[in-house]
Amino acid sequence: MRIAVAKEIEVCERRVALNPDTVARLVKQGLEVWVEAGAGERSFFDDAAYVAAGATIVGDAGKLWGETDVLLKVSPPQEREDGRLEIDLLREGAVLISFLNPLGNPVVAQQLVNRKVTALSMELIPRTTRAQSMDALSSQASLAGYKAVLIAAAALPKYFPMLTTAAGTIAPAKVFIMGAGVAGLQAIATARRLGAVVEAFDIRPAVKEEVQSLGAKFVEVKLEEETTAQGGYAKEISEASKQRTQEVVAEHVKNSDVVITTAQVPGRKAPVLVTAEMVAQMKPGSVIVDLAAEQGGNCACTEPGKDIVWNGVTIIGPINLPSSMPVHASQLYSKNLTSLLQLLIKDKALQVDFTDDIIDAACITHAGEIRNQRVKDALQ
Numbered sequence: 001m002r003i004a005v006a007k008e009i010e011v012c013e014r015r016v017a018l019n020p021d022t023v024a025r026l027v028k029q030g031l032e033v034w035v036e037a038g039a040g041e042r043s044f045f046d047d048a049a050y051v052a053a054g055a056t057i058v059g060d061a062g063k064l065w066g067e068t069d070v071l072l073k074v075s076p077p078q079e080r081e082d083g084r085l086e087i088d089l090l091r092e093g094a095v096l097i098s099f100l101n102p103l104g105n106p107v108v109a110q111q112l113v114n115r116k117v118t119a120l121s122m123e124l125i126p127r128t129t130r131a132q133s134m135d136a137l138s139s140q141a142s143l144a145g146y147k148a149v150l151i152a153a154a155a156l157p158k159y160f161p162m163l164t165t166a167a168g169t170i171a172p173a174k175v176f177i178m179g180a181g182v183a184g185l186q187a188i189a190t191a192r193r194l195g196a197v198v199e200a201f202d203i204r205p206a207v208k209e210e211v212q213s214l215g216a217k218f219v220e221v222k223l224e225e226e227t228t229a230q231g232g233y234a235k236e237i238s239e240a241s242k243q244r245t246q247e248v249v250a251e252h253v254k255n256s257d258v259v260i261t262t263a264q265v266p267g268r269k270a271p272v273l274v275t276a277e278m279v280a281q282m283k284p285g286s287v288i289v290d291l292a293a294e295q296g297g298n299c300a301c302t303e304p305g306k307d308i309v310w311n312g313v314t315i316i317g318p319i320n321l322p323s324s325m326p327v328h329a330s331q332l333y334s335k336n337l338t339s340l341l342q343l344l345i346k347d348k349a350l351q352v353d354f355t356d357d358i359i360d361a362a363c364i365t366h367a368g369e370i371r372n373q374r375v376k377d378a379l380q
């Protein structure tokens, strides 16, 4: 059985689907691995390292995509420079595993159906204990939470830690994290390690203990409605609840040196948590890092992919932060992919078993049909 690793053509994408260590493990299991020439270059893994791991380097993308059983990627497939769709290079019946953004860009599902490809979307791996080692949303969100704090610290015209020096005492920076999911919790831990005083807010009360165990104060807003949906995700809350939370968080935003926002609701535009009025109340020199920039932003003033200064406040809307740490991002993603491959491969042959809840949830297209109702709805 052959597995192929594509070179990413998305300009902002520096990650690679498999690093040489994971290739070596797959080769040891008796699988054949092809790697497109230069696929690991932007993650600092050269072709020679893949050859040493037992892979075959393939220069022709058409051959690599067209002659493999399983194609592994990071970013969703897109149109190539020659005008052809990457998906159209796959042979009928092949398996594609990648981030596919099927709810944000459902057209990709139609293209996969047309090509009769079996596609597994890494965004749709269930967030369950059994699927933890395959959970690429978590592995990548954790990198983003860490990097967001470093970006904020670099942009802040102040120290993060409290310092007592011969020239006087420096007060610690006040950091407010909004959204305490995987990225938010890593941001709390990182800001604490840098010595900041940290507060965090989330509409899901279940995260209170986790926030406190990391040494941060939990800002609690008691709401009259259920805020947690199936799978532990946040629900979209009512207008009245939004108003209530905004009244409470406004004071914390105003008093913070750094605000890091990470709040998302799957399949929807990100909720606005920081209004322009709140930004206007912040001290000049304060910094906002908005990790939801790509989904429209949690701050009303965010411009995706840009650093702007608004009323003296620096607002940073980074895109694809995990890609800025491609060595470890690729290492973790490789582990997520190889764990998923273990479910799909039995006795060196592919077996797409839909009675397995992980495969059932992640597989969006198979045998010329869209299998996921939310993707079907998104296409309407």
Ligand code: NAD
Pocket: 127, 128, 129, 131, 132, 135, 137, 138, 141, 178, 179, 180, 181, 182, 183, 184, 201, 202, 203, 204, 207, 231, 232, 233, 234, 237, 262, 263, 264, 265, 266, 271, 273
């Ligand atoms: P996410 O990226 O979807 O959202 C980030 C955080 O923002 C979440 O904590 C969410 O509650 C919060 N949020 C959403 N709307 C908000 C609002 N209006 N105001 C304030 N906060 C808001 O979340 P995620 O990090 O992907 O995690 C999603 C869920 O999956 C969580 O319950 C998490 O614990 C769970 N999870 C479980 C496992 C596992 O069991 N293996 C692994 C990872 C995540």
